Every structure is written in C-alpha cells, then in structure tokens.
Amino acid sequence: MPLPKGKPNAHPGFNPGIPAAFNSLEEARNSLDYQGSLCIQNAIDFQHWKHLEEGTETQEHRDAFNADRIRFRAIFDKWMTAFQEFLDRNVAIMNSKLLQGAMVLKMNAKLAVVHLETDMFQFPEEKCWDKVKPFFEDLVDLAAAVIDAQRAADQTLLQKPIFQLDHSIIGPLFTVSHKCRDPTLRRKAISLLYSAPRQEGVWDSILTARVCERIVNLEEEGLGEVKCAADIPDWKRISEIQVTFDLQARSGEIKFTRLRNRQSGFREPVIDVFEW
Template sequence: MEQMILTPFVVPVVGRGTQKFSRRPNFKSKGGCSKCKARHIKCDETRPFCKRCTVSSHVCPGYSTTSASSTDRALVLSKGTTHKSHNSTVGSKTIPRAPNTVPGSAQDTKQLQIVRLKALQSMASPVEQRNWEIFYLRFSYSEPVVWHSLLSIASLMEGYTLRAHPKAAVAHQLALWHYNKAVGFLIPQKSAEMVKIEVLLSCCYLFYALETNLQNTDEAFKHLYGGYQIIRVWRANNKNPSSLVETVFCPLFYTQTFGWLSNWFTYFKELRVKVDLNDLHPLPREGFTGLSDASVELFQITCYGLGCARSFETYKVTYDLQEDDESARLQREYFRSRLEYWLEAFERLYPQVCPDTAKALEIKYLKLVRRIVYLCLPGRFNVVEIHYDAYVNEFASIVDEMTFIYDTAAKSFEKYQKTNSTSYYFRENIFLHVYMISIKCRNPSVRRRALSLLEKVASPHAIWNNFLSIAMIERLIQIEEEGLEDVVDARGSIVPSEWARIHDITRVPEDVPHPDGFLFRMRQKINGEWCLRDERISLNVVQGTMVTNNDKR
C-alpha cells in the first residue's frame, strides 16, 4: 500500500541570475514501529505495517499513538487525503480515509495483520486474493463498520489460535464486541440516511465469514444469500461493468453462494433457509469476460444441476418417479446443454496454456469440474446406479489430475506466501467434487484413491465437517462391498451388485446434538422396494439400523 510519509520541503534560495537549492535536511524520525526500534534498525514507517517487518517475516506490532509522526499523519489525513493503490484492479477507485479510523493502537494493527495474513486469503480464488487484500484494507480506513467487522474476525481467529489459554475467552468477547459495534454502524441515525451498497455488501460477507467461524451455518448463509439478492436487484437496475459491485462483489457472492448451496444439496435433503431454484437458473450467455466470470457461471450451472437432482432423488421414491419423467428429462437436457455451451465459451477464452501458475491451475481445475458434473449429475436422474460403471476410467483420470492440482497448488503458493491458507480455495472445492466420485464410482481401487485425496485436502475449518464426511464414506464402502458378487465394471474389477448400492445419502439436521454422533439416512432399492438405512456416525462410533420397505420417507 502507498507510503504515507511526510517529505520535508526543499527551500529555494534566490541568487543573481541563478536559482540554488539548499541541501536536503537529514533528520531522524522517531515515529518508527516498535519492532524496528527493538531491532535497532531504521523503519520505513509504511502504514499500517512497515515493509521491513513484512519482508523479513516479522509481525509488525504497529505504531505508538503518542508519536509525533502518527499525530502529524492524522492531521494530514483529516484534510481529505485519499489513498490510491496502483497494484490492483480496483485501484482506480480512491477511498477517503476518515481521521477517526486511522489505526493507532498496537493491538488493532496486530489484529489487522492477522486479517491480512490469514482471513482475507480465503475469501476468493488465488488469482483474486491480492485484489481482495488491497481492497478490504483500504476500505476499512474510510468505513468504521468495515473496520470493526475485520477486527471482529481477527479477534475470533486469535482466540482459536490461543485455544486453552486464558486470553482466548477475552479474544472471543472482543470479537463479539466488535461484531455488535459493526451492526450498530449499519443502523441509520436518521431516516433519510442510506448505507452505501459497497459498505453493505462488505459487511454481509464479513458477517458471513464471522458466523461461519462460529459454526452458525444457518445465520452465515442468511448473510451470504442476503448479499446475493442485493446484487441481483442492483444488477437489474444498473449496467455499469466497471463498478466495484460488478468487478469485486458479484464474483465473490455468486461463487460463494453457489458453492454453499452445492454443498447443501450434496449433504442434506432440504434447505433450512428458503431458496427458490428459479433464482439459480443459469441463463444462456455468449461468452465470458475473464476467469472469474467463467468460474461463477460454472458454479451456477453446477448448483442448479445439484438442486434439480436432489429434488428428483427426493420425489422419485415418494411419487414413484421414473427416469423418463418429463420434468426431470427437461431439467437434465437443459443442464447438459448449458455445460456444453460453457465449455465452448471457455475454450474460446483460453485456447492456449496460460504461463501464470495460479491461473493455469484454476483453468485446469474448472475444466475438471465440468467433466465431473457432466458425468455425475445427469446420472442422478436415473433409477439404477449400475450405469456409473461405464465411467470408471474417466473417474480414475480425474482423481489423478485433481491430486496433481492440489499438490502443485500447495507447493507453489506456500513457497511464495508461506501459508497454508492460500490453498483453501482448492481444498474447499476439490473436496466437494472428489466426494461425488467417491460415492458414485464403485471400483475399489479408484474409490480408495479418491478417499486418500479427500483425507489430504480435508479441512477442520470447513463449513461442513470434512472428517465426518470421510467417516461416512468409509461406512458407505463397507455397506456396499457386502454385495461384491459377480458384477464387473469397465476395468474388469468386481464391484457391488445393484441391490447393495446406496442411491442417495442425506444428513438429517438435528436441533439438539446427539451423544452418539450425526444421523445419516441412506436409501437402497432391495427386491424392487425402497429401504431406508439410518446410520449414526461420529469420528469414532458407527451405529446403524435398517428401516423396512414400506417406509418411503
């Protein structure tokens, strides 16, 4: 970010016929950060963190509020100074800094460093992370509500880091205090006051991130989906492709909303937050403006397909629907056509290999996602599971390529940024799509390779408990492999018979946690009758019961 250093004036001395200048004064500044003072080195006084600390991998603790440099800088900022970044796609926007929000506390600057190094890097794909970092840090100086929202997340993350330390409780209390403070700023003081849409969307996403860390998934999604609906209304009345809403917020909210719903449609039977599938309907498009635009479109198509497939799986039992059901057939055909159009437009946008490592990995990843959903989702409209056996070679190839993408991402990003959180984007999304393969590919070898990849990318900080999902898949494999008889797949391997295969799995939401774990409901078709199998699964215990044929819930 741009240095805010007061440069001394050069005083002109007028002589006979010539203009001379006095020597530039060389004075010693006393406004350096406390870390540089302790190390006895000259601080460059870059705000909010000095470059000397950042480059040398030290955590800059910030600047004293009583220093002359800090006081003078506050006076300069109070005269309407604006801050502009030259390294960001949002750099054309200047955001005025309010004097009362300039960070002066060492505790605040320490927490802002936590946000910069840990929280912001998981907000978007690796290609966009730098822009988000610059944007939020700049925006926080002019908007107190954004500032308190960031400090709330930082306090919460600091509390998780401290764990059993007595200060952890203090950090959590501070997080809630900043959260309430931010909400208070959103309440208009006058009836005529309006909150800027950029501020509102910033808070929606930061509140979503905070509730996610608190494991309040329903409240988290309300904030996320609320921001998504705000953008949809705004886009219906505004056509400014260069606005911050269009270039920054739209890709983030759309991708996260579709990703969240895709997870929900994958793991649960129905949403606890009401969502209309018509709001997710992907409209035909001629082309994409960039990688982010293409990613949003693919996630929207995937989300729509998962929602339709989940509806079919739910109703095919209750109403005895067949594969040729007219409504399901139309949804399946539209879904497939949108995927084909997407691939054509994407290949026109990126016909050659991209030299940028992060961008090349994301391009490769998006093409793999398209292959996975093209193979897995249309098959979920079938009333038999054995047709997946024809795709076993495709599944094996996808698992190998996904493993390569994740390993490459982890190595390259950690080499330059020294953090595991930069691979969060691939962790979260790879898990969902490899999960689809692990439950639909019955080849023992390929399925266990997929499970090994899931164990590698599983994150304890995901919205959904990744390790619980892995335990559920292991139990699923045990159940299905009781039916290893005489069915052979395209690789010649013996796979479970149709009667042993699980058609769909749903996690049953429970308001009160059960001491024996979480309840999963698996559906099988044995002797032409639908059967439910309830399995209560925790990380250590598995308990199962079989429900009789007549129960078609």
C-alpha cells in the same frame, strides 16, 4: 425462470449467455454459478414433484425431465468449450494460483455433467453411476493436480492443513468415493482426501474420508473380493446420505437408504453409527 442479473456488467458472465470464449476466470466462474444455480433449482423442483407424486409419473413427465436434462447438458458442453478456449489463449501467462482456480472450475463443471449424464427415469438404480466412470477419473486426476500445484507453490502445506471458505476438491472427491463403485478409483479419491488435510467451508477432508471409508465398507461387506463396480449389486448400494459427527466422542452417524435385500423393490432408511 431466469435468475436476476443485477446491474449491467456488475458481475460479468452472470447471465444466460455463454460466449465463444470467456475473457477471464471471473467471467467463467460467474457463468458456471449462473447455469449451475438454474440446473440445481430444476433438479429440486423435479425431486419435489417426484416425492409428491410417487409412482404416478407419466410419459409426459419423463419426456419433460429428459428434455431438460439434455438441454442443460448442452449448456455445460458449451461452457466447457468457451472455458477451454480461454485456457488455450491464457494458460501460458497464468500463475500457479490462477491455474489452480481454473482446475477447480473445470472440476465443478465436470461434476455437473456427471449428474446430468444419469437419467433417473431410464436408470433408476444406483448402477446408473457406473456408466460415468470416465468423468470420475477426470475428477480424481484434477483433484490430484490441484494438490500437486498447491504443494509446489508452498512446500509448508506438507506439514499444515489448508483453510478456505470456497469449495474446491472435497465435494467432488466425496462424490467419486460414494457414487463410483470402482474399488481402485474410489480408494484413490479417499487417499487424496487423507493426503491433503483441509477445511473448505463446512467440508473437512479427514472427516469426509472417514465417512467415505465407512460407505465403502458398508457396500462391499460380505461380497468377497470386489474387482470392479459390477461386483457390487444394486441392493448393496446406499444412497441419500446424511452425516452428523460427535467430535468429542469421535463418532459419526450416517443416515442413508438401501434396499433391504435382493428381492426388495423399495429403498428403506438406515442409520449406521461408526467410531474412529
């Protein structure tokens, strides 16, 4: 169902159409918000159906979901092309703040593509994330570039945290840290979270980094030296993560699901409490 457009031109770009090239960062952001909202709602609708009809999916359902996934993937490809055209025309005259905003937009678009690249019917295991490592690498590189640009613009950021209402780099780095099982890349993402203390809406980079470290420990525990993602079997990988903190007690609680053992066919809920 199309989202309401509001008054004509009230929010440029907040509509189904994607131009050959955007005219401004505002238009590009509104367009990404519009398409992202549709994509998220589509995923929510599917997850609701899946939980109601567990194990009863038909080939028709699989085909319908895959068609939607491919359709949204093409939409985000078109957005990326229009955004790159905008950057090619304007990057030379953009100041540091605008360039940072552009990198964050690109991160959000790539994050959407990461999820669209994983087909939960064809690849129901957590190993499906291993095939999108190049996108994870892009997310980490873009986050590092944002941090570098912010520090270059304001040297005092080396001594003080950043506070902002908009989401920026924490969410994408969290995704890399817990979905990318490459040991080097996920640790680089965690290092970036620690290196640039910030609060983005409800996201706190230091607390997020601690959660990610715990997730890595839970998945790699008992496996010996992990050299690549393939060294972490699917039964060790955790998913459906929910986190709560007790700041006074300096502790956190992670709720997640994981297979009980190598032979188990179902993911079971687990609660892990950790301290710092």
